Amino acid sequence: MTTIGILGVGGLAALMVRGLQGAGYRLILSPRNAEVAARLAAEYGCEVAADNQAVVDAADGVFVSLPAATGAEELARLTFRPEQPVLSAMAGTGLARLHSVIGPARAAVSMMPGYANALGIGPSILCPDDAFWRPFLAATGPVQVFEDEASFTTAATFGAFSGASFVWMAQAIGWYEEQGLPSATARALVAATLRGNAEVLLSEDRSLPEIQREVITPGGISELLVTTLTARQALQAWDEALTRVLHRIGG
Numbered sequence: 001m002t003t004i005g006i007l008g009v010g011g012l013a014a015l016m017v018r019g020l021q022g023a024g025y026r027l028i029l030s031p032r033n034a035e036v037a038a039r040l041a042a043e044y045g046c047e048v049a050a051d052n053q054a055v056v057d058a059a060d061g062v063f064v065s066l067p068a069a070t071g072a073e074e075l076a077r078l079t080f081r082p083e084q085p086v087l088s089a090m091a092g093t094g095l096a097r098l099h100s101v102i103g104p105a106r107a108a109v110s111m112m113p114g115y116a117n118a119l120g121i122g123p124s125i126l127c128p129d130d131a132f133w134r135p136f137l138a139a140t141g142p143v144q145v146f147e148d149e150a151s152f153t154t155a156a157t158f159g160a161f162s163g164a165s166f167v168w169m170a171q172a173i174g175w176y177e178e179q180g181l182p183s184a185t186a187r188a189l190v191a192a193t194l195r196g197n198a199e200v201l202l203s204e205d206r207s208l209p210e211i212q213r214e215v216i217t218p219g220g221i222s223e224l225l226v227t228t229l230t231a232r233q234a235l236q237a238w239d240e241a242l243t244r245v246l247h248r249i250g251g
């Protein structure tokens, strides 16, 4: 059985461990944040190592979900085996920096939304392609592979897009609640609408302008919503926000 070591056992690690259930991996966790590590050991049968080096030593491959600000420094303190596969999910740590701190090991970088991966339907991106990590990520949802790191970094902004989408959904749900709809009804309505529309994008072979022409009646209520948002620069603000995220993660 392939053994995966996980360095950094917090929110993302907990979600990935859940998503990896049944995928056939043995999972060994770093001990810091003993509460989360103990919970994952109890719920999912993970093992908890004595320290970070013990995680690396026991693992065929190492998944890194350490804090983005300090994770590379921690990796530099550890000793990896030549060609040992190491996959980082740390936002903003590029391949060159990762290579420089894991020595002879084999570096790859990834990004994923997290929560949807726990349900087995979260997309991931991977750079460069790596036969060890592709099936690992695929166990938690569809994987897109990038050979070009600049494109990977642009795509990696989707981690923030995903997180922000929960805030956007909460805004809409909150508005329905304020108008008196029961919370469960508002939540189900917003979620099912977006799930349906996502399925249209994934399964229909039509361009976005064609789809929009079909669903946005001239002079209708969708158009009213869009023109109101556009007049307040609300849609254009997404471009500015994504660009700021891209700059933060090195693009």
Ligand SMILES: NC(=O)c1ccc[n+]([C@@H]2O[C@H](COP(=O)([O-])OP(=O)(O)OC[C@H]3O[C@@H](n4cnc5c(N)ncnc54)[C@H](OP(=O)(O)O)[C@@H]3O)[C@@H](O)[C@H]2O)c1
Binding pocket: 007, 008, 009, 010, 011, 012, 013, 030, 031, 032, 033, 036, 052, 064, 065, 066, 067, 068, 069, 070, 071, 074, 089, 090, 091, 111, 112, 113, 114, 115, 159
């Ligand atoms: N959350 C997501 O869905 C998501 C998605 C994609 C990528 N990411 C990336 O994943 C990384 C982790 O994010 P997160 O949200 O999971 O953060 P988090 O909840 O803070 O988890 C990080 C964990 O690493 C532990 N840690 C800190 N220093 C350590 C060290 N030297 N050795 C071992 N463990 C150490 C922390 O322990 P303490 O609590 O004791 O400090 C914490 O348990 C970040 O780099 C982020 O960019 C997150």
